[in-house]
Amino acid sequence: MKKTTGLVGLILLVLLVSGLNFAFADEIDDLRTQLLEALDGSVFDLVYADPDVVKAAIKLGNIGNPRAIQVLIEGLKTVWDKAAPYSSASTIDKLEQFSDPISSALTKSLVNLDKQNPSELDDLIPDLINLFENTTSAPDKYYKNLQDFPVSLAALDCLVEIAKQNPDRADEIENIFLNAIKNENDHTQRYAAWALGELNVPEAIPYLLKISKNENPWIYRKNAIGALGKIGSPDAIDTLINILEDENESTYIRTYTIESLGQIGKKNPGEVSKIVPSLIEAMGDDSQATIAHDTISEKASEALNTIGTPAVPYLIQEFKENGNQDIRKKIVQILGKIGDIAAIPVLTDAAKNDSDPYVRSYSVETLANIATEHPDTAKKIVPTLIELLGDKGGLSFYKSIGAMAGDALVKIGKQNLDAVMKPLQEFIINGGGNDQATSFAKKILIILEAPVPEEPEAYLNNNPKMLNNDDNDNNIGIENDTVAFDSFNNLM
Secondary structure: OHHHHHHHHHHHHHHHHHHHHHHHHHHHHHHHHHHHHHOOOOHHHOOOOOHHHHHHHHHHHHHOOHHHHHHHHHHHHHHHHHHHHHOOOOHHHHHHHHHHHHHHHHHHHHHHHHHHOHHHHOOHHHHHHHHHHHHHOOOHHHHOOOOOOHHHHHHHHHHHHHHHHOHHHHHHHHHHHHHHHOOOOHHHHHHHHHHHHHOOOHHHHHHHHHHHOOOOOHHHHHHHHHHHHHHOOHHHHHHHHHHHHOOOOOHHHHHHHHHHHHHHHHHOHHHHHHHHHHHHHHOOOOOEOOOOOOEHHHHHHHHHHHHOHHHHHHHHHHHHHOOOHHHHHHHHHHHHHHOOHHHHHHHHHHHHHOOOHHHHHHHHHHHHHHHHHOHHHHHHHHHHHHHOOOOOOEOOOOOEHHHHHHHHHHHHHHHOHHHHHHHHHHHHHOOOOOHHHHHHHHHHHHHOOOOOOOOHHHHHHHOHHHHOOOOOOOOOOOOOOOOOHHHHHHHO
16 A cells, blocks of 8 residues: 555656646746847847846746756857847947846756756757857957957856866866867967866866967967966966066066966965065066056065965065065065964064154054964064054154054954053053053053053043044044044055
8 A cells, every 4th residue: 555655646746747847848938939039139229138038037047947048048149149240349238238147047057957967967068068169269250349258158157167066077078178278269269268277177287378478469368377377387387477577568467477376376385486586576566457457566465465374484584675665565564464473573673663654554553463363472462562652653644653553452452352451551550651652551441441550530530632532432543533443554
């Protein structure tokens, strides 16, 4: 009886699934008609994204079975067939408006499909490969002013996503892109370069190095250079440094090169001795890419921060030896972002003694950042900041060093009260330095709601200005009592 009941249940389940499939089939056919009719007409009619395209794409994405996915792929191919031949700059917007909702639904469908039954990808991968190959191998006239063709990118994104989520299919898809990068068509090469970087395929390195050379147009080289960074092989270091140091190289390509060098340095700490000196030298170059907003200097600083701790010894040495104050300021900023405790001695000395007020100010802030990121270092850093409370030097238009040291102590104290409270109390009891230092020390304790050696009420009565602290209870500054500690970053 139990076997009969189980068999009946199985039959009912099969019938239910079959019924749903038939229902979905009818709905998919209707959605296909809706989608293709909405895309019908010349490119000149494709001015705004038709709501029917968006609605149909979303519904097909939610269904997410192989048939629905094939309709979405057919929709992308239709966008290509109708719009690409016109190849005008204004076409990009039209393409994106129509291809974006379709490609988003397609990616969602593939992820859901993978979770249900990965074998259903068997018929879909060839369709996506054909879409990728047909759109990227088009004649150059199709790509005039179209730097990143939306339909090609949609097919590319889907194939990369499938490879990432299905390790058993990764080799198949990687081989497609390895063959594509050997293609004589530049567009196919540049899209394949991006995909091989995303999939971290070391076998692509020789081809990527070849494409990255300056006889190729920048639009193809940037993907190859970016892929070299994502793969992270040391084999690319010499080529990338040569590109970076070439005075005739475009600023745009150099910014991509710097980013890749940072990624390689992060993955290969043993190679930073080759990379860091070139990045430090690049920090002195403020030329700006015509396409991107970043300067060479900014990108170099970001790359050094990406490398992190392995770069610290080189940055410290450069800080000590380099007389360029602008470079030294940037090094202090990088050391603060990295937050390595090895920088504490040089930053302490700079905060106390450097001739440049910017360097001193940045050093105070950096010490505070390190103390909050590494609470065990607070005992080393707090005495220096307390010593600086009475320092009236610094940036005349902003805050004194003493005021910044006070803000830093508040920041540390909020996270680690014990590290700040007792040293400040002892400082006050022992005389507290000049009037400014004593005043700041007491105010810090009040802000942190810690006991002050002198009764807080009596102290406030003797110092009426202390009562007027409504603007910012966490601020110590003299010159501008409403400037918060974190706003110092705005001056960088």
